[in-house]
Amino acid sequence: MSETPVPIPSGSVPAGTPAWSSADAARWTEAGPASWTRPVWSVPTLLITVIWAIAVEPVPRCSDAAPCGPDWSSMVQVGLAVGLLHWLARLPELTLVAAPALAAMVAWGELPGADPMSRAANLAVIAALLFGWAAARERLAARSRQQRLAGQAAGVRHRLPEPVGPLTRGGLPLAAGLVLGAVAAGAVVSGLNGIRAYEHHAARAKHIAAKVTGRGEETVRVRTDDGRPLTVGALYPEDYSLGSTVTVLEDDSWRRLAAEPYDAFGPQLLVLAAGLPALSLLTVGVLARRRAGALRRAPVPVLRALTLTDHEGRNWVYAADDTAGRTPLFTCRCSVPLPDSDKKANRTGHDDDGGNEEELPFVETRLHEAVVFGAPYDSGELVLVTTDRAGHPITLHSGGPVRIPRTGRKPLLGSPATTDTGSDSPRPR
Structure with missing residues (x-):
């Protein structure tokens, strides 16, 4: 060239x-984010610590005393962790909110009562979140520094030349985000309706004691005290040893183990699949529209x-x-x-x-x-x-x-x- x-x-x-001189441009470049803020450091750090925390977390067994059920808090934690793997790289604005929220949920929900290994893993997750938050904060601060230096190098301001054209930036992400957000909201409603339907049946059901006689892939075979053989669906049949006693809830043809209330895993998975892209797209759309609009104002x-x-x-x-x-x-x-x-x-x-x-x-x-x-x-x-x-x-x-x-x-x-x-x-x- x-x-x-x-x-x-x-x-x-x-x-x-x-003219934007090389000297002014060099100062502008030097004002950029430090090398330690690159996503190549924060994203793998969070991914490794989250995998570690999941691997060492003890899995509780379902029982009548401690029944399994829909865990919305864990769903939110998983969603924030997955979302942050993208937001750390592309959306530091969302990182500033999501990282502290997830760190607080881990500190209050996972650390109390945790064994030493699980506690160490969750502390590592919190440290990774703090590191990612600091990196995002520095990247946003670097943007402000570069804006200031570019404005100082310019010294003059003018309005955009004609033709300005219509303000279209951000429209498609906003529309897609709203559609996906509606899908996520529908999934939440579906999960809550499933919980209410279970509570309605459980309130009317008979509590029947039964002994486990066999297990299938997703079922448990039991025999009641009056000798009736029953087959009941079970998400975790391995939790019920042969010969153990379980409680079966029976409302006409509706049967369920008392240890396994309605599990909203399907709706929760749909919430994550639609809600995370929706949140990212809405943020991208709002930021793009705001920045493009600022050029015109x-x-x-x-x-x-x-x-x-x-x-x-x-x-x-x-x-x-x-x-x-x-x-x-x-x-x-x-x-x-x-x-x-x-x-x-x-x-x-x-x-x-x-x-x-x-x-x-x-x-x-x-x-x-x-x-x-x-x-x-x-x-x-x-x-x-x-x-x-x-x-x-x-x-x-x-x-x-x-x-x-x-x-x-x-x-x-x-x-x-x-x-x-x-x-x-x-x-x-």
Whole structure:
């Protein structure tokens, strides 16, 4: 990339817009999150400690004195632990809430009365949660630092250039999250209805003492005191030894072991399967919509920089004086906004169908001058004004969050199969 960057017409550059120098960009990069906050440390730490805690936790046996039943607290703990494996990597905002909540539930629900090995494992889980919370807090603090430094480097603020286009960011995640949230809510209602139905039968049922005579895969065969043989469903038939006495609840044709009330495992599993993605999608949608809306509400910092589009469709941004493209600052996927609100645009910046496609300039691995609207930071939103292959000004909106590339990562520039040097026409994305 030793060629001179494609210039941007002066009329597309707001008055007083400064160049983002390599020195200012280096300070911006140094203000990023520390290496210890990377998910590669916090996610495996939590995963290992949770597996350890589950492996050493004693499994109580079902009995009339201590019947098994739906455990909503454990379901919430499992859900938060599974969710945090994703939120630690992508949603530090949720981590700040979920990690302390799970740590408190483990401290109050698992530590009292635990044996030494289980206590050590649960303390390790709490330590991993605190480490993940600290990492998430540092990542959010780094975003604030980068926003501040970018604003100081800019010094001036301007409103977004036309066409701004409709505010569509976050719409699809919000819609999907609401649908999945409704499914999760329905699963909760189903589980509660099952519990109420069991309590209704149990209140009317006769309590019959019986002796265990045999066990199946999911049943227990018993003989009552009056000599009747019965087969009763059991989730844990191995808990009942042959010859032991159990209590059978009988309400007409309805029978159940008193040691095993209604188990809402199915509805609880559906709650986790739908509720966790729903919570993640709703958070992503709200954050994306809020960040995209913030660009439109007031003037934002503007900086001159350099950009190129690689063969993966990503825009890479460099300091204005880094004409060799040695040090990429951040990357994002961008799309051209459609000014007419009646034109259908996908909520995430992709096409709905082949008839109404958003278009991007064809992949151009040459550096172009650009103007960055908005203070960039990891997971932020921004607008780029740059040029196409013919040198005409275009406005690009981030179709996804800004990402800071790992050290040493470079744009993919060596895919000749996707390069068309003989055409200046735009390519549909």
